[in-house]
Amino acid sequence: QVQLVESGGGLVQAGGSLRLSCVASGRTSSTNCMGWFRQAPGKEREFVARIRWYPINTYYADSVKGRFTISRDSSKNAVYLQMNTLKPEDTAVYYCAASGVGYAFKSSDFGFWGQGTQVTVSS
Numbered sequence: 001q002v003q004l005v006e007s008g009g010g011l012v013q014a015g016g017s018l019r020l021s022c023v024a025s026g027r028t029s030s031t032n033c034m035g036w037f038r039q040a041p042g043k044e045r046e047f048v049a050r051i052r053w054y055p056i057n058t059y060y061a062d063s064v065k066g067r068f069t070i071s072r073d074s075s076k077n078a079v080y081l082q083m084n085t086l087k088p089e090d091t092a093v094y095y096c097a098a099s100g101v102g103y104a105f106k107s108s109d110f111g112f113w114g115q116g117t118q119v120t121v122s123s
Contacts, residue, residue: 001026001027001112002024002025002026002027002028002030002031002098002111002112003024003025003026003112004022004023004024004034004096004097004098004112004113004114005022005023005025005096005114005115006020006021006022006094006095006096006114006115006116006117007020007021007022007023007117008020008021008117009094009117009118009119010118010119010120011120011121011122012086012119012120012121012122013121013122014086014087014088014121014122014123015085015086016086016121017082017083017084017085017086018083018086018119019080019081019082019083020036020080020081020083020094020096020117020119021078021079021080022034022036022078022079022080022081022096022114023076023077023078024077024078024079024098025077028077028098030100031053031098031099031100031112032052032053032054032099032100032101032102032104033050033051033052033053033098033099033101033102033103033104034050034051034072034079034096034097034098034099035047035048035049035050035051035070035096035097035098035099035104035105035110036048036049036050036070036079036081036094036095036096036097037094037095037097037107037110038090038092038093038094038095038119039092039093039095039116040089040091040092040093043092045095045107046061047061047105047106047107048060048061048064048068048081048094049061049064049068049069049070049081050070050103050104050105051070051071051072051079052102052103053072053074053102056072057102057103058070059103059105063089064083064090067083067084067085067086068081068082068083068084069081069082069084070082079096081094083119086119086121087121088121088122088123089121090119090121091119091120091121092118092119093116093117093118093119094116094117094118094119095113095114095115095116096113096114097110097112097113097114098110098111098112099111099112
């Protein structure tokens with residue numbers, strides 16, 4: 001099992017920035033990538049970004065490309081999501097997820113999930 005704990009959500013004005021963190025524990029050696037998803041009220045959960053360990057590779061949803069950056073600190077078993085130029089439509093609960101699939105991007109590819117952290121962007 002892999003346990004994931006997110007932090008860093010909050011309320012920010014449009015155009016502002018936030019940095020989400022996700023720390024993994026447990027059988028982290030079974031994972032090949034970690035990613036971020038988000039779910040807005042009344043909408044389905046959607047993919048945001050993913051980072052693969054080896055070879056290192058990142059992948060982003062078109063809606064966040066150029067504004068969000070996913071990164072990893074392997075020494076801390078942590079993954080981060082730097083979110084810049086935030087828009088009201090970025091408001092959602094953000095979930096961290098881990099997968100044994102290297103190029104995962106679908107929800108069904110991820111077997112481990114965090115509890116989520118709320119991000120609210122005011123206009």
